[in-house]
Amino acid sequence: MRKLLWSVTIVMATLATVFVLWQFRSAAWLFLFSLVAAATFRPYIQFFNQQGYSWQVALFFGYGLILTGMGVLAAIFGYFLIVELQQLSNDLAIGYEHILVVWPEGTMLQQAVANRLPPSATVYESLLGREDASIIQTLTGVTSSLTEMIAYVVIVIVLSIYWAADQVRFERLWLSLIPIEYRARARAIWREVETNVGNYTRSELIQSLTAALLLGFGYWLLGLEYPALLALIGAVAWLVPIIGATLALIAVALVAIAYSPVIVWLAMVYTLLIFWLLEWMIEPRFFNRKRFSSLLLVILMIAFIDSLGLLGLLIAPPLAVAIQILFNQLIQERFSVATGETVPTLAELQERVAQLDELLAAQEMPASPKTLDLVDRLKNLLAETAQLPDTPVAEPKKDASRPNEPGSKIEGSPAPKALPH
Numbered sequence: 001m002r003k004l005l006w007s008v009t010i011v012m013a014t015l016a017t018v019f020v021l022w023q024f025r026s027a028a029w030l031f032l033f034s035l036v037a038a039a040t041f042r043p044y045i046q047f048f049n050q051q052g053y054s055w056q057v058a059l060f061f062g063y064g065l066i067l068t069g070m071g072v073l074a075a076i077f078g079y080f081l082i083v084e085l086q087q088l089s090n091d092l093a094i095g096y097e098h099i100l101v102v103w104p105e106g107t108m109l110q111q112a113v114a115n116r117l118p119p120s121a122t123v124y125e126s127l128l129g130r131e132d133a134s135i136i137q138t139l140t141g142v143t144s145s146l147t148e149m150i151a152y153v154v155i156v157i158v159l160s161i162y163w164a165a166d167q168v169r170f171e172r173l174w175l176s177l178i179p180i181e182y183r184a185r186a187r188a189i190w191r192e193v194e195t196n197v198g199n200y201t202r203s204e205l206i207q208s209l210t211a212a213l214l215l216g217f218g219y220w221l222l223g224l225e226y227p228a229l230l231a232l233i234g235a236v237a238w239l240v241p242i243i244g245a246t247l248a249l250i251a252v253a254l255v256a257i258a259y260s261p262v263i264v265w266l267a268m269v270y271t272l273l274i275f276w277l278l279e280w281m282i283e284p285r286f287f288n289r290k291r292f293s294s295l296l297l298v299i300l301m302i303a304f305i306d307s308l309g310l311l312g313l314l315i316a317p318p319l320a321v322a323i324q325i326l327f328n329q330l331i332q333e334r335f336s337v338a339t340g341e342t343v344p345t346l347a348e349l350q351e352r353v354a355q356l357d358e359l360l361a362a363q364e365m366p367a368s369p370k371t372l373d374l375v376d377r378l379k380n381l382l383a384e385t386a387q388l389p390d391t392p393v394a395e396p397k398k399d400a401s402r403p404n405e406p407g408s409k410i411e412g413s414p415a416p417k418a419l420p421h
Helices: 002-023 025-050 055-105 108-116 120-128 132-165 167-175 180-222 227-239 244-256 261-286 294-308 310-339 346-362 369-387
Strands: none
Touching: 025 055, 025 132, 025 180, 055 108, 055 120, 055 132, 055 180, 055 227, 132 167, 167 180, 180 227, 180 261, 180 310, 227 244, 227 261, 244 261, 294 310, 346 369
16 A cells, blocks of 8 residues: 555656646746756866866856857848848849739749739738738737847856856755765766767857858859848758758759859759768767767657747757767666676776787687787777876776675766776
8 A cells, every 4th residue: 555655646746747847848948948058158168267267257258258259140140131131022022023914924824823813912911911000010029029039048048157157056956856876876977968968059059150151151152142041041950950951952942043053053062062061070079979869869859849840950959869868878877787797997908808818829720910900909008098197997886785895886986987999
């Protein structure tokens, strides 16, 4: 009976937690985004702190310089976007009038399309409304949405500054809710998740800004109309995994189709070249995407698109990274406990290599040069590792069933460094 009550209590507590998170989902998203932002900015803050600046000054430089640079780029792009959007609206109006006047005298397909199009006055009324009050209401709604989005961004940045400044206190707070014997492992998993999610976000932002600058400059050189708008579409599309490059190519093709076929092909090839540069030259310097499962990413994309729309495409990748790291860490830990695996020490590895060397020498048939070369390389790596002054000696993992075993790892001690392969 007691076991049944305990199970019912756990289920009810889980459902209550899910319900509370759903009711306060906006605050929960802001909290998660602020953690991601703090992880994204942390390497820059640590860089300034390692140069001898205090933590407060490092925070100021880390956030101030990057946000100022991004703000300047946003202002420049915003100016060109406003000009191009005005030009685009005029071109669309002129093009629609041209279709209504010319196409009724054209081919059968053009006549069929023109006969089914509504008059331009009807289109304007449906978009802007019949009265000036409707236009004002539309502009008010757009302004309100834009202001709300800017407010959310400011809240996320401010919260991320608090998380970056009080990282140790924040970790102590949530680690205090975990039993003592699991705190070191939980801290290691948390920091690995945070580091990789920050690496991913930082990589995508740098790639997106690079794409916007290079694409805009290239489209301007090619003489395409709306180069800033096309560059913005390409930069945002690059953030969308898997299908982002296709969306950017479609937008470029629709604009360049009004020019000669040579311009169309040049624009598309240039776009693909920039995306190749981002994929194979820039991204590997910040984030190793091959470590993570594409299948998990696709599943999360489908789930988040259904509930959040386009925003789900941007949320799914970092969440997939966090889930896979957490899953791998937990599975590895359970596998090690179940099989009794231990981390071999440096002396044990050297002894194994020596035994392998003796075994190869005792064989009647000489070993292949490739095998001998691999053994020599392994010996050199172990010798170089032994000469490192800060190389720790790995200890066996602590067995939960024998907490007082001599030589077990003490909670809170630093994890041993991995030996080079």
